[in-house]
Each structure stands twice: as C-alpha cells, then as structure tokens.
Amino acid sequence: MQNDDIRNLWQAQGSADAPLTLEELRKKGEKFRTKVARRNLREYALMALMVPYFSYFAWTSHLPLMRVGNGLLAAALFYIAYQLHRRASASPAPGELAWKNCVAFHRAQLERQRDALSGIWTWYLGPLIPGFATITIAIAIPLFHQSIYAGLLSLTWVVAPALVLWRVAWINRGATAKLQRQIDELEATERSSDAGVRQ
Amino acid sequence: MEGKPQDERYLEAAAEYGAALHRLAAAYEADLDKRRDLLQEVHLALWRSLASFDGRCSLRTWVYRVAHNAATSYVIGQRRSRASAWISLEEVAAVADSAEGEQAAGRRHSVDRLLALIQQLKPLDRQVILSYLEGLDAAATAEITGISPGNVATKIHRIKNLLTQQFQEGVRDAE
Numbered sequence: 001m002q003n004d005d006i007r008n009l010w011q012a013q014g015s016a017d018a019p020l021t022l023e024e025l026r027k028k029g030e031k032f033r034t035k036v037a038r039r040n041l042r043e044y045a046l047m048a049l050m051v052p053y054f055s056y057f058a059w060t061s062h063l064p065l066m067r068v069g070n071g072l073l074a075a076a077l078f079y080i081a082y083q084l085h086r087r088a089s090a091s092p093a094p095g096e097l098a099w100k101n102c103v104a105f106h107r108a109q110l111e112r113q114r115d116a117l118s119g120i121w122t123w124y125l126g127p128l129i130p131g132f133a134t135i136t137i138a139i140a141i142p143l144f145h146q147s148i149y150a151g152l153l154s155l156t157w158v159v160a161p162a163l164v165l166w167r168v169a170w171i172n173r174g175a176t177a178k179l180q181r182q183i184d185e186l187e188a189t190e191r192s193s194d195a196g197v198r199q
Numbered sequence: 200m201e202g203k204p205q206d207e208r209y210l211e212a213a214a215e216y217g218a219a220l221h222r223l224a225a226a227y228e229a230d231l232d233k234r235r236d237l238l239q240e241v242h243l244a245l246w247r248s249l250a251s252f253d254g255r256c257s258l259r260t261w262v263y264r265v266a267h268n269a270a271t272s273y274v275i276g277q278r279r280s281r282a283s284a285w286i287s288l289e290e291v292a293a294v295a296d297s298a299e300g301e302q303a304a305g306r307r308h309s310v311d312r313l314l315a316l317i318q319q320l321k322p323l324d325r326q327v328i329l330s331y332l333e334g335l336d337a338a339a340t341a342e343i344t345g346i347s348p349g350n351v352a353t354k355i356h357r358i359k360n361l362l363t364q365q366f367q368e369g370v371r372d373a374e
Contacts, residue, residue, distance in 0.1 A: 010332040014221035095251035101345025
C-alpha cells in the first residue's frame with residue numbers, strides 16, 4: 001500500500017455530522033459554568049462548616065495552646081480554600097486552546113500539574129501542620145505533668161497522620177519527577193525547533 | 200470571517216472539519232463511548248473558543264489547535280498515571296514489529312491497525328501523524344504544533360517509513 005492510499009483510506013472514514021446541535025452546545029456550555037459554580041459552592045460550604053468548628057474551640061477552650069492551635073487550623077482552612085479556588089479557576093480560557101500551539105499548550109498543562117503537586121506542602125498540607133502540632137503539644141503537656149509515659153503515649157496519635165503525610169509526599173515526588181521529565185522533553189523539542197528556525 | 204458571530208463560525212467550521220474532528224477523536228480514544236464524549240468535548244471547546252476568534256491565524260489552524268489541545272488535555276486527564284506508556288515514533292516501529300505475524304484482512308483492518316498505532320503515540324507525534332494523514336503540509340503542521348517545519352519534515356519522513364513498513368505486508372495479503 002502506498003502512503004497516499006493510506007491517507008485516502010484514513011480520510012474516507014469519519015462522519016461530518018456535528019455530534020451536538022447549537023442548542024445542545026449552549027446547554028452544555030451553561031452546564032459547564034454551573035458545574036464550576038457548584039464546585040466553588042462545595043468548597044465554601046466545607047469551609048463554612050469547618051472554620052466555625054475550629055473557631056468555636058479557639059474561642060471557648062480553657063487552654064491557651066488549644067486556643068492557638070484551633071485558631072491556626074481555622075486560618076489554615078481559610079488559606080487552603082482560597083488556594084483551591086485560585087488553582088481550580090486556573091483552567092484554560094476557551095480561546096487559550098487556540099492561541100497556544102500544541103507544544104506550548106501541552107507544556108503549560110504539565111507545568112500546572114507539576115506546580116500543583118510539588119507545591120502541595122506549601123498550600124495544602126503545610127498550613128495544617130502548625131495547628132495540629134500546637135494542639136498535640138496542648139494535649140501532651142498536662143499528660144506529661146501526670147506521668148512521662150502518659151505524655152509520650154499522647155504523642156503517638158500523630159504517628160498515623162505523619163505516615164499518611166509522608167506517603168502523600170513520596171507519591172507526589174514520583175509524580176512530579178515524571179511530569180518534569182515530560183516537560184523537559186517538550187522543552188528540548190521547542191529548543192531544537194527554535195534552533196531550526198534560526199538556521 | 201472576524202465579523203461573523205460565534206454560531207455561524209462554528210457551523211462553518213463543523214461543516215468543513217467535522218469529519219476530521221471525528222477521526223481525531225478516534226485517534227485519541229479507543230473506547231467508543233468515551234470517544235463520543237471526547238468528540239462532544241472537542242466540539243464544545245471549538246464552539247466556546249470561536250467566541251474569541253480574531254483571525255490572527257486561519258480557521259483551519261484554529262480548529263486543529265483547539266481540537267488537538269482539547270484532546271491532549273483529555274488524554275492527560277485520562278492517563279495521568281500512565282503517561283509513561285506512550286511511546287515515540289522512533290520506538291513505535293519496534294513495538295509494532297512484534298505484531299507482524301498478524302496478517303491484515305482488509306481495509307477496515309488496516310484502519311483499525313493504524314488507529315491502534317496512533318493511539319499509543321506521544322501527543323506531539325500523534326499530532327504530526329494526524330496532520331500528515333489529513334493532508335496538511337509541513338508548514339501548516341508546524342503552525343499547529345509549534346515545532347519547526349524542518350522538525351516536522353523529519354517526523355513525516357519517519358512516519359512514511361513506518362507506514363510503508365507496517366502496511367505493505369497487510370495489503371499484499373488482503374489482495
């Protein structure tokens with residue numbers, strides 16, 4: 001088979017019928033906007049539930065460290081909700097799909113994923129740590145006053161969350177490295193193309 | 200073209216490139232149900248994007264960029280954890296060779312084999328081979344993908360060799 005035959009064979013398939021009418025496209029476009037609005041609402045609802053919960057303990061607790069810890073957690077949740085909102089709304093604008101060529105668009109997509117993964121400690125997990133650590137210390141101090149064993153025992157509850165955090169970090173590290181390799185490959189293609197254009 | 204409203208532009212683009220978009224969706228998604236969803240996503244992305252079409256590139260370049268970018272975004276989401284399973288044009292020849300024992304039975308089989316081959320390629324190689332199959336020249340492919348015409352020409356040379364190697368045997372048997 002000649003290559004032209006293969007091209008003819010390829011071009012002979014496929015239906016020219018549009019899969020959606022204009023009315024359906026408008027409805028889907030509207031649905032997309034509603035989906036984004038609902039997702040934002042879910043985030044705000046979660047924040048509206050959790051922030052008052054921690055704020056309540058921050059306000060009413062008798063232990064100063066407990067108040068600080070709960071206050072820190074409430075603030076962390078505010079910050080995380082803001083970051084989730086900011087990152088989720090960073091999805092490409094409709095026109096961006098055409099303004100960027102395929103290599104640039106693909107690279108931008110991968111970079112967005114890499115940044116979200118590699119920065120997870122700074123915007124998602126990290127902000128929760130001061131609050132949890134302060135609460136842990138607040139619980140441990142009175143127990144240490146009772147007995148050193150009770151105090152040490154009270155610290156063991158942080159082992160499970162710490163292991164989960166470590167596991168998340170480990171998985172993210174591997175995924176980030178994989179994304180970085182793909183980005184490097186695309187950058188090399190872009191560089192060789194730029195060099196080709198200059199020649 | 201710039202003065203036309205979004206719907207009119209979309210209908211024009213869908214009429215001219217509808218079949219090509221259908222083939223493009225097939226090249227990005229093997230599962231038939233998911234392919235239907237992807238095709239709808241591509242059309243939705245095209246319709247939405249055409250609200251901001253400003254004529255800075257041709258309608259053809261615009262349509263193919265939107266379609267490839269929307270499809271790439273889709274496959275990245277679908278195969279986020281398995282992206283390493285994609286292979287390059289250089290690697291595909293070796294992998295496809297292992298299927299040499301299977302003899303092609305006809306034209307339908309040839310298209311299926313071609314689709315199977317394209318579906319395992321990395322997005323950039325997939326974009327170039329699809330542009331070649333759609334009859335676009337190196338300059339148009341370069342404008343869509345963002346790689347130089349020289350680079351496109353090199354890839355097309357490899358694609359031609361690969362297609363010759365993969366499909367000559369099959370058709371000889373079918374005849």
